[in-house]
């Protein structure tokens with residue numbers, strides 16, 4: 001099966017720990033295609049495996065290449081990640097924009113890859129020139145370089161976000177459905193009535209504003225039917241209706 005998720009390519013990574021942490025970040029965000037170009041300490045690397053915390057059970061062993069050209073040969077679009085400004089005419093994207101661009105291309109059956117440079121030197125200009133675009137993660141200009149694996153984490157997160165269609169905000173109502181406006185207004189009408197009887201609206205001219213404010217408080221709470229029932233019960237208890245019912249019963 002063709003792997004349509006973008007590849008993560010580490011060019012000449014030095015520390016096994018960073019390879020392992022990058023693999024972990026990839027597994028966290030559902031990426032599986034890890035490629036290493038001439039890892040300094042060879043492969044396999046026990047430090048990487050230790051740092052990966054089991055991530056290699058979720059992603060295949062990395063493919064190893066001698067050169068970046070070989071590692072990206074099958075890809076159509078390749079993003080070079082770099083903290084430094086390069087004097088090259090090449091599109092420079094934010095990680096979010098690049099992730100969306102990659103997502104769009106992957107949908108069109110293209111293969112995309114994100115290239116990361118060595119810890120000490122980053123990507124060379126020649127390596128960068130091989131890539132179709134540059135990603136610069138906006139950071140503090142006075143201290144702009146992220147740890148290699150953390151840069152992978154951040155990009156992997158954006159790739160995941162671009163694929164993910166989870167709603168940004170969901171209120172879980174459990175078994176009780178959200179109250180309809182009518183359901184809520186039934187309660188609110190009763191609340192208003194009881195507040196009137198209880199002398200809450202001392203200044204009648206302020207009553208409409210007060211009611212609006214109170215309604216806004218409740219509406220903001222996005223109540224479920226069960227919660228409206230609870231409020232109904234609270235009003236009953238406060239006006240002593242429950243006590244009376246108990247006595248009568």
Ligand code: SAH
Pocket residue numbers: 081082083084115116117118119120121122123135136137138139144145146147148151
């Ligand atoms: N000392 C190197 C930085 C190496 S950091 C230099 O000056 O370039 C290791 C890798 O993490 C970089 O090659 C790059 O791939 C990635 N990286 C770190 N910070 C980044 C940033 N702000 N934007 C994009 N990529 C970054």
